[in-house]
């Protein structure tokens with residue numbers, strides 16, 4: 001992929017070459033246009049296909065026709081209480097309800113995956129509404145949040161693999177008949193899903209699912225790579241995304257527009273600390289070890305990576321002053337982490353010693369929340385703001401296994417340097433690797449050949465779906 005930025009002039013440019021819909025109110029959601037215009041003027045990483053643009057416009061029309069409180073919505077909701085999806089509904093609106101689950105990075109990746117599945121199967125995507133403080137509505141004249149009185153809402157937290165309405169459970173219990181379609185089904189595609197749940201990814205199960213008006217989905221994964229392995233979607237996907245490494249980039253830039261509150265956090269921070277430097281470097285630190293950091297091996301690994309790959313200048317520990325005259329080149333190092341320890345060490349290092357290149361490095365970290373607090377609004381708003389700030393850097397270093405980092409890289413159209421996951425509290429050697437693509441990794445893909453009904457290495461079937469750099473069993477698009 002050429003990482004040169006693509007843009008056109010005028011109104012189309014503002015709408016990212018037609019990726020974004022026209023007709024949305026600008027003031028209620030300034031991030032939609034500010035992300036490029038005010039902040040980085042980067043534009044998209046590549047040009048979206050005209051087929052993608054036309055399918056998005058078609059989707060918006062469908063969402064408008066079937067969205068919350070429309071006649072079609074009200075009728076299909078009524079059918080829910082009857083329990084059986086009547087055949088007569090086959091021409092009506094069909095829905096995919098995304099149920100909140102897991103951390104914010106996981107949520108964003110799973111919403112993007114759910115949207116792509118909805119797009120491919122002509123369903124309307126509706127989100128559990130605890131995301132309203134984070135994101136604006138992406139579709140004009142309609143909401144993507146599920147109305148609060150949705151009849152099954154109170155059951156959401158009870159749905160699991162073993163529920164009577166779980167598709168995997170139904171497959172275990174008895175063969176499905178095509179004479180009776182339920183009015184709704186629960187799809188369990190979370191990391192702990194089993195063989196029957198995973199049959200979702202087999203083409204022969206899709207016609208049955210297609211008849212069910214309401215699909216309720218719980219997942220914490222970016223399952224897009226496995227959609228690319230399903231023959232029934234291949235044709236559409238090729239036309240939608242001729243360049244497979246831009247899937248999440250386009251979906252994310254289309255779907256996710258932070259609310260004005262979150263955008264204020266991004267904008268003020270960017271303008272105060274990041275705007276006026278020669279280069280911005282982001283380092284996302286996510287430590288999955290137990291115990292409180294900072295850990296020396298993590299700091300050693302970060303330094304080894306940024307020095308080895310010439311991302312940041314080393315310091316001269318013998319020299320007291322910079323010898324160069326004139327205005328030095330400046331770098332801003334943006335760190336995100338739950339703890340402040342790494343930031344303090346790096347900031348002190350660049351204060352106490354001059355760099356070997358005579359550049360100056362300012363070190364910044366917006367928050368240090370201590371631990372994950374998904375139930376708190378402001379905590380999530382800060383986390384989202386930090387993902388966006390990372391996406392606005394020029395060079396990005398991320399931590400292995402972290403969906404927080406995947407969102408930043410995909411949003412920003414950046415191929416990050418990935419810090420390998422440390423084992424036994426030692427810094428790995430080499431410390432990091434450049435990502436093959438900006439796509440997120442699917443952490444829990446199925447390894448099943450639906451036709452042959454046996455195990456298969458799904459990372460070796462097609463050249464554009466491979467195993468991830470940071471997780472040997474994961475799958476990613478390249």
Ligand code: GDP
Pocket residue numbers: 102103104105106107285286336337338367369371372373374379380382383384386401402403404405
């Ligand atoms: P993952 O666990 O790294 O895949 O990312 P998730 O976003 O799914 O879950 C981690 C959660 O922990 C985030 O959503 C935040 O709530 C919190 N978190 C982790 N790292 C940071 C950070 O650097 N900054 C902030 N503000 N929150 C963080």
